[in-house]
Amino acid sequence: MSVRDVKFDPNAIVPDNGNYFGIPLDPEEAALVLISAPWDTTVSTRAGSSYAPDAIIEASRFIDFYEPSAPNSWRKGIATVPIDYSIQDLSHRLRSDADKVISLCNSDAEYIFDNMMHERRLRRVNEASMSVNDKIYTQSKHWLERGKIVGLVGGDQSTAYGNIRAVAEHHKEVGILHIDARCNLKEYHYGFTHSHASIMHNVLRDVEEVRRLVSVGVREFSPQEWERAESDERVRLFTGQYIWSSHFEGVNWSTIADEIVESLPQKVYISLDIDGLTIECSPHTGTTISGGLRFPEVVYLFGKIVASGRQIVGFDLTEVVPDVDDKTDAMIAARLLFKMCSIALKFVDAESVL
Numbered sequence: 001m002s003v004r005d006v007k008f009d010p011n012a013i014v015p016d017n018g019n020y021f022g023i024p025l026d027p028e029e030a031a032l033v034l035i036s037a038p039w040d041t042t043v044s045t046r047a048g049s050s051y052a053p054d055a056i057i058e059a060s061r062f063i064d065f066y067e068p069s070a071p072n073s074w075r076k077g078i079a080t081v082p083i084d085y086s087i088q089d090l091s092h093r094l095r096s097d098a099d100k101v102i103s104l105c106n107s108d109a110e111y112i113f114d115n116m117m118h119e120r121r122l123r124r125v126n127e128a129s130m131s132v133n134d135k136i137y138t139q140s141k142h143w144l145e146r147g148k149i150v151g152l153v154g155g156d157q158s159t160a161y162g163n164i165r166a167v168a169e170h171h172k173e174v175g176i177l178h179i180d181a182r183c184n185l186k187e188y189h190y191g192f193t194h195s196h197a198s199i200m201h202n203v204l205r206d207v208e209e210v211r212r213l214v215s216v217g218v219r220e221f222s223p224q225e226w227e228r229a230e231s232d233e234r235v236r237l238f239t240g241q242y243i244w245s246s247h248f249e250g251v252n253w254s255t256i257a258d259e260i261v262e263s264l265p266q267k268v269y270i271s272l273d274i275d276g277l278t279i280e281c282s283p284h285t286g287t288t289i290s291g292g293l294r295f296p297e298v299v300y301l302f303g304k305i306v307a308s309g310r311q312i313v314g315f316d317l318t319e320v321v322p323d324v325d326d327k328t329d330a331m332i333a334a335r336l337l338f339k340m341c342s343i344a345l346k347f348v349d350a351e352s353v354l
Contacts, residue, residue: 008354010065019080020153021060021338023354030077031350032149032341035139037159038088039132041098041125042195046286048321050091052330053083053153055322056337059330063338069303073345074338075352081139087132094128097121098192105190122191129158129194136162140314144170149344153337154318156286157184157196157273161203167269167314168209174313175212175265176203177305179276179298181289183218183237185225196273196319204234212236214263216301217243217276217293236263240291253297257304268305270315270340272298274333281332284321295332302343312344 007024014022020034027033036053043049057080065074101121140150140163152163157180168174178184178200185204189197203210212234219240221229229235238260246256275287278294293301305312317340320333 014061016061018057020057021063021065021074021078023074023078023080025077025079025353027079027081027143027148028146029353030079030148031348032077032151032345033079033081033143034151034153034337034341035081035136035143035163036083036153037132037136037155038083038085039091039154039159040156041091041094042129042158042189042192043156043286044102044190044195044197046284046321047095048284049154049156049286049319050088051322052155052320052333055330056153056317056320056333059327059334060337062331063334067339067342069306069339070342070346072352073342073348075354076345076348076350077353078341078345081143084135087135090128090132094125098125101125101192102190126191126193129192132159133162133194137166138162140166141170149312149348150314151337151341151344152316154316154320157199157271157316157318158194160271160316160318161194161199163314163316164203164210164269164271165207168207171267171313172209173211173265174209174267174269175214176200176210176269176271177260177264178213178215178271179217179293180215180271180273181217181219181275181287181292183215183221183225183229185228186222201228204232210234212263212265214238214260216260217291219289219291243293244291253300257301260301261304261308261310264305264310266310267313268310269313272315272317272336272340273319274317274329274336275319277332280328282320282329283326284323284329285319286321287319298336299339302339306343306346309347311347312340315340315344
């Protein structure tokens with residue numbers, strides 16, 4: 001499709017064409033591309049985020065296209081890379097193996113057959129997780145080399161690894177704004193080495209171009225994770241407890257947001273786990289921990305990043321678990337996704353194609 005042939009009316013009903021926001025662009029024509037990772041094999045509580053990309057695509061048809069912090073930046077082009085459903089198929093096939101690994105870890109009983117199979121099941125899941133991350137890395141690198149901004153829609157948060165790695169390598173030096181309920185610094189979880197609980201541990205271990213990890217809204221962490229965060233000068237935690245205490249003592253969110261932004265380098269990657277927000281924003285996500293950032297606080301923080309002149313060089317949105325009847329999770333996620341696309345495009349030197 002030639003850009004000259006694209007007709008898109010943001011004030012009309014958005015077409016149901018299988019693209020995020022219904023925008024009818026091929027990836028080659030847009031300044032920003034969205035890749036999808038329908039994978040959630042290693043989640044330890046509620047599965048279902050493998051269905052998030054399709055649910056968010058559907059919900060994104062109902063957003064409005066004006067973003068005050070970056071007006072009309074979307075006109076530079078947001079394109080959808082076709083979903084690789086082989087990732088979803090593999091995720092679903094291996095879910096029974098992962099469930100058995102988790103069950104055995106949670107059980108005091110010793111079942112001879114399960115013990116015999118445990119290491120093989122664990123190996124299958126870990127090898128598949130690495131393969132999926134490599135596939136995402138390859139996709140992301142392909143589009144980065146063509147001058148695109150790349151955003152990822154998960155899936156569970158383990159899927160962010162490949163995109164973070166590709167973006168960081170491409171830009172040489174980045175900082176991560178990590179919004180989450182947990183800091184995800186575990187070396188492994190139930191034996192899974194590439195799980196949602198280990199994503200930031202793996203990034204700090206493997207991706208030297210990530211110079212800063214600023215985790216915001218985290219509310220639960222193991223003693224080992226806390227010690228890791230305290231001992232690693234690259235890590236800065238703005239815990240839920242710190243944010244609440246500051247509010248209770250009269251410090252406003254603007255001041256806290258300025259402190260967060262000042263902790264970030266010039267090039268910023270946003271990693272947004274939906275459970276970093278309050279439960280009403282993601283009632284069906286697997287990690288339901290009281291507290292979290294309110295939707296307006298997240299939007300305000302994004303605006304502060306834009307106002308500071310920092311460049312959003314990539315992002316991911318993960319852990320959304322859609323529900324058949326309650327569309328809250330997908331609708332909130334779609335709006336957050338559009339805002340991240342908009343602020344990432346604000347400082348891109350590209351002509352409008354829509």
